[in-house]
Amino acid sequence: MTILNKMGPVATDEIFDLNREFFNDTYPEKASLGVGVFRTNEGKPWPLPVVREAEQRLFDEQSLSRHEYTAIEGDMAFVRLARDVLFNFHGKEDSDAQKAEKERIASVQTVAGTGANHLGAIFLAHNMKPSKVWLSDPSWANHDTIWDQAGVPRAKYPYYNPATRLFDFEGMMAVLENEGQEGDVILLHASAHNPTGLDPTKEQWKVIADLCERKRIFPFFDSAYQGFASGSLEEDSWAVRYFFNEKPHLEMCVAQSFSKNFGLYGQRVGAFHYVLSNSEKQLNRTVVDNLCHLIRGEFSMGPSGGCSIVKKVLTDENLTAQWHENMREMASRIQSMRRALYDELVRLGTPGTWEHIVQQNGMFSYTGLTSEQVQALKEKYHVYLLKSGRASISGLSTNNVAYVAKAFDDVVRNVN
Known part of the structure; x- marks a missing residue:
């Protein structure tokens, strides 16, 4: 026994x-x-040619600190670059307004997109205590597993219409209007919906954002395919940036993966971003500290190999x-x-x-x-x-x- x-x-x-x-x-x-x-x-x-070039440069540098610990929140240079890519800050001069926008985003490094989804689910389960999370029907199978392990009940909103083989926007809106409650979480695929390959139009995204704001449903974006779906970073992050820019009083979070767009499947490179409704530095720090508390008890810090490749590419204009x-x-x-x-x-x-x-x-x-x-x-x-x-x-x-x-x-x- x-x-x-x-x-x-x-x-x-x-x-x-x-x-x-x-x-x-x-x-x-x-x-x-x-x-x-x-x-x-x-x-x-x-292996992407640009990744091979970055790997060679890193090898040639032979940095003595390449195997050292980073920080619990990860390699912060990488984390800032990941944030800037997702929210389209990359390459822009930091005006006062831009600095304030960045202060709204509390970010940490994760073990790829799966780790970002898991960390976000656990963070919300501990601090927000949602009554349920809405997943698309169908969704990536691992979403079910992640939220089950977080102990948050799951509900499904219609997404795929088998009769038309198209996105069921009307069905989604009807269910969320009738059954969505304040404090619920909704899992949204930022682009290239997995498994259907069907995304809302920009006009439909605006309606979804309005519903989340009006009913106080918390948006959780999974951004696994930025730049990989259409070839454009800006196009594939449009929905995330619309929520961020046009619904500034609506808090949300984003799980970000570099597995697909860098081809770093086995390196496990990702980030988690919590978007606040204001740019108060102390609140940002409190969110990061709470995320770090969860990270420390699980994997201590994100791995440095893959994120060093991403960092090398994003800090060189030619790369x-x-x-x-x-x-x-x-x-x-x-x-x-x-x-x-x-x-x-x-x-x-x-x-x-x-x-x-x-x-x-x-x-x-x-x-x-x-x-x-x-x-x-x-x-x-x-x-x-x-x-x-x-x-x-x-x-x-x-x-x-x-x-x-x-x-x-x-x-x-x-x-x-």
């Missing part, structure tokens, strides 16, 4: 399970549309320009693969409508395939995607897109 006898089984992570199956599959034409990582047209990882070009290249390849898949399905006359594939953006597409069709894709064609029908577009290439489209066509025609 041990205390572990009371421990029940938990579901394993579908994405990592699927990735393991793919790697163990020896079929020569297999295709991985599961894991959310950028791949070249040859299906290979792509920054190269980074922007690298992001545009990644975004362009994914957009071209969306179009190629759509064109192939149209050429084959695949039953149904497939415009949603090119209407969506970012790494993922909610294809509309059923779980039975997804299973048939894996068993018959060795094409791997999630049971929900979510496909990672970065797994497509000019070499396999015709094969994948043919597989889609077959299961749509023959598997109910």
